[in-house]
Amino acid sequence: MGPWLSPDELEFVRRKVPMVYVDVVPVRTDERGEVESIGLLLGAQDEGISRFLVSGRVLFHETIREAISRHIEKDLGPMSLPQLPQTVVPFTVAEYFPTPGAEMFDERHHAVSLCYIVPVLGECDPAADTLDVNWFSPGELRTPELQAEMMPSHARILRQVLAYLGLL
Amino acid sequence: MGPWLSPDELEFVRRKVPMVYVDVVPVRTDERGEVESIGLLLGAQDEGISRFLVSGRVLFHETIREAISRHIEKDLGPMSLPQLPQTVVPFTVAEYFPTPGAEMFDERHHAVSLCYIVPVLGECDPAADTLDVNWFSPGELRTPELQAEMMPSHARILRQVLAYLGLL
Amino acid sequence: MGPWLSPDELEFVRRKVPMVYVDVVPVRTDERGEVESIGLLLGAQDEGISRFLVSGRVLFHETIREAISRHIEKDLGPMSLPQLPQTVVPFTVAEYFPTPGAEMFDERHHAVSLCYIVPVLGECDPAADTLDVNWFSPGELRTPELQAEMMPSHARILRQVLAYLGLL
């Protein structure tokens, strides 16, 4: 029995326990380490097209590092050259709840998501189910207009990133 | 359908996805905030008597704060007066695996545990299924003898606490 | 020779090396540790009346903890009952420069300030040279109007606090 879950099993589990997630903020930095731009995925969701972070489940028997690495490769392609963090202590923790009206809403499940900032040095290509990967400067990311194009919960994490990096 | 799981359901879920846990290190501080002692639970486990941290699952629909609070009350009693952290960013993250030989081994499941330091101001009483709560100074906690009385994975978290607090 | 500096000596040192500072954000929390309000000082400065954080120098031979404690007592009075942090790892670091146009401007000096969030349990009284201590909810603190009443550099730290606490 491996980490794979049938759709029925996943549906069952999602109504029983919180899921472990990672949310990854891909960044490009200058030679001093200062963040120059942040990458957002563009994709079609139920509510239309929106922008979001690299995000996904931690599988049974998978380490957090492996999950970060797998989701970056899935969403940004195999040539993105991510520089994974030396520690798995997240810069913030996001709690998603399936309760309508929750500050961090996710209709699919209750998820506890560990959030990481990951510099990428290579080329990023959108995966099959995303339309594009776009890079935005801190100035653009601070605008309500761009934040309105994001899933509200991811916009909130983005504001935390900007604040954490001293860019808000 | 609430957060409650039957033993069979819990067993099923534990073989399918990582569990979300919290590990809490109860501390007593002096008036400057410096940690003077750390509380360890004493209890009977399969392998005999050992010492361990306050620890437990985050339930479906439960916030991390609620889980920390509930487990402290369960393990230290209702009069411990915990001072919960202002942020849910953990000081470290522990990854337990059910694989024999894993550095952080837990035969029951794969768990991702968010670890917190929580000062308690009140009286701590052992719960029904623990034998005692004992408080140790940093000097005592640094000894291999005391660490050998702990579950190895919890001894590792303890060393991280001591280092984080500048006490190692 | 003690930590005391004559005005001339302080002036000399301030043009030679960065000063070590602490910025403290006093908070009131609910029983779960969630921040309900943040305290800001109201005082007269060169540019008129504005709001600011508890802030000040770390003296020669003084520990960071002692400096935090001393500045809280100086600015909030002896009955504020601060709960000092268990670790001196700051939630952020602010770099003030005397260069006009600097993002974090302080005409007096170059200062490297370690920033801490400190819950207070007691009564806070304004010190002699401040007019008042006022408490604001996260909702109020998020408004541009209130932030405009603050020193710009302290408003920036405040946004970082709100983001760090998941309140932005």
Place this chain on the structure above:
Amino acid sequence: MGPWLSPDELEFVRRKVPMVYVDVVPVRTDERGEVESIGLLLGAQDEGISRFLVSGRVLFHETIREAISRHIEKDLGPMSLPQLPQTVVPFTVAEYFPTPGAEMFDERHHAVSLCYIVPVLGECDPAADTLDVNWFSPGELRTPELQAEMMPSHARILRQVLAYLGLL
């Protein structure tokens, strides 16, 4: 008037205020970001030969990032290709005091040092006043023998690094 201080001025300042320092731990990582080795400088000091971290002052008008970058280049040469952190929040803060018997002793001054972990991708060469740069595995770094070859205060920071990285 620039950041430069004459020896007399530096001596004067050092008896008046705490100095702002950075301590940098250079690391090599595997492709998952896990630390495989840590670099220590070998050099002659008053008490004989010992091992130490990359370390130095933050100058007047210099940012923390610039200081980290300058000290790495000074101690590891121009080809070390450091990957500077995205945030200047340190993983720990070290407080050095000139008081004999202090836990973190530095006869020269009272220093508040912000400590960073910095991955290096390139070649590291010892600078003129160091004898060598040596790389050690976590297993070697945990031994009391190697720690005894280090300045005691730097050995303490090293233990904090190992704990922070989950390697202790």
